[in-house]
Amino acid sequence: MIGQQAAEGLVARVLYSSAVDGPGNRAVVFLQGCDFDCAYCHNPETRNLCDHCGACVGACPAGALSIAEGGGEGGERRVVWDETVCRDCGACVRACPKGSSPKTRRMTAAEILARLERRKPFLSGITVSGGECGLQAAFLEDLAVAARAAGLPVLVDTNGSTDYSARPRLVEAAEGFMLDVKAWDQGVHRALTLAGNDAVKRNLGYLAGAGKLAEVRVVVAPGLVDAEACVRGIAEVLRTAGAAGRTVLKLIAFRREGVRPARVALPGPGREELEALAALARSEGMGNVVIV
Amino acid sequence: MRAALDAVRDRSLTVSQKYMALARVAESTVKALPVSDAVQALRDSGVICDLYEGAAPFRPRYVVPDYGRFVKQGSAFLGLEPPRDLDEALASLLVLYRHVPSITGFPVYVGDLDALIEPFLDGADEDGARKAVRLFLLQMDRTLTDSFVHGDLGPRETRAGRLIIEESRKLKCAVPNLSLKYDPDLTPDGFALLAAECALDVAKPSFANHRIFSEDFRRLGFEDYAVVSCYNGLPKGGGSCTLVRLNLAKLAPLARDRADLLERALPEAVRLQLEYMDARVRFLVEESGFFESDFLVKEGLVSFERFTAMFGLVGLAECVDAHSEGRLYGRDDEADAFGLEIVRRISEQVAAHRAPCLEAALGRYLLHAQVGIDDDKGVSPGCRIPVGREPELTAHILRSAPFHKYFPSGIGDVFAFEPTARRNPRHLLDIAKGAMASGLRYFSAYAADADVVRITGYLVKRCDLERRDRTPDLQNSAVLGRNAVNNLGVLDRRVRP
Numbered sequence: 001m002i003g004q005q006a007a008e009g010l011v012a013r014v015l016y017s018s019a020v021d022g023p024g025n026r027a028v029v030f031l032q033g034c035d036f037d038c039a040y041c042h043n044p045e046t047r048n049l050c051d052h053c054g055a056c057v058g059a060c061p062a063g064a065l066s067i068a069e070g071g072g073e074g075g076e077r078r079v080v081w082d083e084t085v086c087r088d089c090g091a092c093v094r095a096c097p098k099g100s101s102p103k104t105r106r107m108t109a110a111e112i113l114a115r116l117e118r119r120k121p122f123l124s125g126i127t128v129s130g131g132e133c134g135l136q137a138a139f140l141e142d143l144a145v146a147a148r149a150a151g152l153p154v155l156v157d158t159n160g161s162t163d164y165s166a167r168p169r170l171v172e173a174a175e176g177f178m179l180d181v182k183a184w185d186q187g188v189h190r191a192l193t194l195a196g197n198d199a200v201k202r203n204l205g206y207l208a209g210a211g212k213l214a215e216v217r218v219v220v221a222p223g224l225v226d227a228e229a230c231v232r233g234i235a236e237v238l239r240t241a242g243a244a245g246r247t248v249l250k251l252i253a254f255r256r257e258g259v260r261p262a263r264v265a266l267p268g269p270g271r272e273e274l275e276a277l278a279a280l281a282r283s284e285g286m287g288n289v290v291i292v
Numbered sequence: 293m294r295a296a297l298d299a300v301r302d303r304s305l306t307v308s309q310k311y312m313a314l315a316r317v318a319e320s321t322v323k324a325l326p327v328s329d330a331v332q333a334l335r336d337s338g339v340i341c342d343l344y345e346g347a348a349p350f351r352p353r354y355v356v357p358d359y360g361r362f363v364k365q366g367s368a369f370l371g372l373e374p375p376r377d378l379d380e381a382l383a384s385l386l387v388l389y390r391h392v393p394s395i396t397g398f399p400v401y402v403g404d405l406d407a408l409i410e411p412f413l414d415g416a417d418e419d420g421a422r423k424a425v426r427l428f429l430l431q432m433d434r435t436l437t438d439s440f441v442h443g444d445l446g447p448r449e450t451r452a453g454r455l456i457i458e459e460s461r462k463l464k465c466a467v468p469n470l471s472l473k474y475d476p477d478l479t480p481d482g483f484a485l486l487a488a489e490c491a492l493d494v495a496k497p498s499f500a501n502h503r504i505f506s507e508d509f510r511r512l513g514f515e516d517y518a519v520v521s522c523y524n525g526l527p528k529g530g531g532s533c534t535l536v537r538l539n540l541a542k543l544a545p546l547a548r549d550r551a552d553l554l555e556r557a558l559p560e561a562v563r564l565q566l567e568y569m570d571a572r573v574r575f576l577v578e579e580s581g582f583f584e585s586d587f588l589v590k591e592g593l594v595s596f597e598r599f600t601a602m603f604g605l606v607g608l609a610e611c612v613d614a615h616s617e618g619r620l621y622g623r624d625d626e627a628d629a630f631g632l633e634i635v636r637r638i639s640e641q642v643a644a645h646r647a648p649c650l651e652a653a654l655g656r657y658l659l660h661a662q663v664g665i666d667d668d669k670g671v672s673p674g675c676r677i678p679v680g681r682e683p684e685l686t687a688h689i690l691r692s693a694p695f696h697k698y699f700p701s702g703i704g705d706v707f708a709f710e711p712t713a714r715r716n717p718r719h720l721l722d723i724a725k726g727a728m729a730s731g732l733r734y735f736s737a738y739a740a741d742a743d744v745v746r747i748t749g750y751l752v753k754r755c756d757l758e759r760r761d762r763t764p765d766l767q768n769s770a771v772l773g774r775n776a777v778n779n780l781g782v783l784d785r786r787v788r789p
Binding site: 292 | 715
């Protein structure tokens with residue numbers, strides 16, 4: 001790596017403490033940009049990349065946004081975000097014609113670890129999430145390697161669209177992967193996410209076989225997700241890989257709060273439906289099923 | 293006489309609470325202590341306050357018996373042989389608790405419970421031992437009726453420790469308050485995790501930083517310490533004669549500016565509080581006869597050489613805010629640095645003082661971050677960041693930690709967590725361990741919907757907090773808790789995700 005420039009990640013947010021992004025207390029690094037467009041997305045502002053159109057600048061009540069003409073690497077105009085004045089009110093996101101956010105920052109793995117230095121005694125590790133962190137695989141790999149060396153194991157929270165078998169160094173360095181299976185049937189998956197799921201299924205088998213699949217998640221959203229097929233399909237792949245007993249299967253009840261109303265009108269699942277799915281998963285050999 | 297009649301007629305007090313109220317009235321009729329005009333002026337303005345200790349101290353405020361010695365030797369005064377099995381041990385302890393004095397009438401320390409009980413579990417069957425421990429805890433809650441009653445656990449894992457934590461979690465009682473003495477080298481994760489899970493449900497045990505406490509007390513010349521009452525660190529086999537507090541929130545307006553505060557108002561107030569403490573200590577030691585006549589002293593369960601006294605302070609946040617031109621304590625680094633300077637100055641002046649008639653710690657008084665009293669309004673406990681402006685969780689702990697080293701006799705922070713934290717108790721344990729590693733002396737946590745709520749340092753059952761019918765409370769501390777909820781916004785603490 002000597003002489004080579006460290007990869008930069010486009011970071012939407014660094015959270016110092018989270019109870020819901022993996023076991024123990026974890027710092028969370030959210031990366032900007034996602035290649036799925038899930039109907040039930042709860043963080044739609046992390047999907048698209050900012051194109052520096054400047055529409056948000058006037059909308060900011062705190063004066064935290066400004067335009068820097070020629071501020072970009074190629075001399076193009078940039079929207080600049082001043083974190084110290086930002087009140088996190090969300091006006092910029094509401095004003096963005098792309099539904100994106102100007103509050104991102106280019107950071108190297110070393111910069112992220114420097115930020116977390118004082119927090120280390122509090123942390124079980126770092127979870128990298130998004131957006132879709134797999135889209136910035138070079139940076140993700142750097143971060144996983146550097147964080148592990150610093151004593152902070154990395155969990156990768158991913159939609160599985162990136163082929164991780166092509167990234168053995170990342171897979172080796174990461175503590176594990178938390179993989180979303182959005183839908184099992186290709187057609188259902190396309191309808192829900194506007195993308196296919198061949199890569200997701202390949203990753204499911206590959207990561208399970210590599211002993212790096214920490215958790216598989218299915219968001220149970222009636223009418224949008226073929227949850228039963230997901231449970232059966234996941235169980236079959238994991239049984240084949242010999243990982244069904246140890247891998248956590250999380251069944252997450254869809255909640256309407258925070259979702260773009262134009263995309264979803266349906267209510268979440270009932271408790272009975274979740275319990276029935278959990279029972280199915282157990283009968284299919286899954287050893288660690290959790291309802292959230 | 294009016295006050296006495298009021299106490300007699302009060303429909304919201306039990307008869308035993310009336311005895312206590314009447315005793316306080318009687319004590320207030322005597323003028324036993326020499327109090328200078330300057331001290332009296334600061335008492336009248338609320339800058340110096342003795343926290344209802346009374347006008348003629350006749351027992352130390354905090355008595356910390358060596359219960360280990362008691363179970364080895366029994367008691368001649370109580371007519372008890374040394375206990376031979378678990379039933380005898382628990383019965384003997386319950387007898388002794390009844391005779392350990394304090395300001396409230398109930399013992400502020402009931403022992404390092406796990407270490408006391410563990411030897412008697414040899415050969416005891418699991419179900420029998422569990423039932424005995426449950427009844428022991430239940431009897432404490434229903435007879436030692438205020439939650440300044442405090443027991444210690446750890447740092448090592450024991451069968452007794454597990455039983456006490458598991459049964460406390462099931463019983464959901466406010467009494468006893470519990471601390472886990474935590475040392476990363478001695479306390480296994482599994483045991484600490486059990487404590488964290490219990491804390492989410494019943495707000496105890498808290499995590500006490502065993503390394504910091506034991507080092508501090510060793511340096512002060514004591515073999516061992518206990519955490520008692522709210523979170524007070526005190527020498528085991530001794531205690532504290534008195535606790536008087538300096539209300540910095542009320543001192544702040546008496547100073548023109550920062551320089552005037554640091555150079556004039558503060559050192560003068562500290563000097564006067566020390567003078568007042570000296571007078572109280574001298575009366576207790578030389579006039580009351582406690583150290584000559586009480587059986588705890590005669591039988592060696594406490595000894596005079598291990599009695600110190602506590603110099604308390606409260607309302608640092610409001611004092612700093614008053615002299616920081618809009619910058620806020622807990623939010624602004626410069627304001628925090630000024631707070632640290634205030635505490636450093638107090639600490640230096642207190643450390644330089646020698647009590648005229650105490651031998652413990654060479655006559656030094658120990659600094660204590662007092663949590664407030666129930667009628668305080670707009671006065672934050674000790675050095676705490678006020679409710680309503682708490683920073684992000686780990687930032688909060690890192691901001692608070694530098695203050696903790698100055699307070700060997702107690703300082704602590706309390707954190708409320710989302711109920712969903714129960715799905716990942718390891719998260720709370722990570723935070724507690726990080727807090728200990730960052731130099732926090734004492735860390736308390738509970739889930740925002742827990743059955744027991746930590747008020748400032750003591751505990752009250754949620755149902756007692758929510759009661760509004762003005763009938764008597766079994767536990768005195770429930771009354772304090774209701775007032776504190778109104779005056780200090782205890783239930784409005786930032787809930788941590």
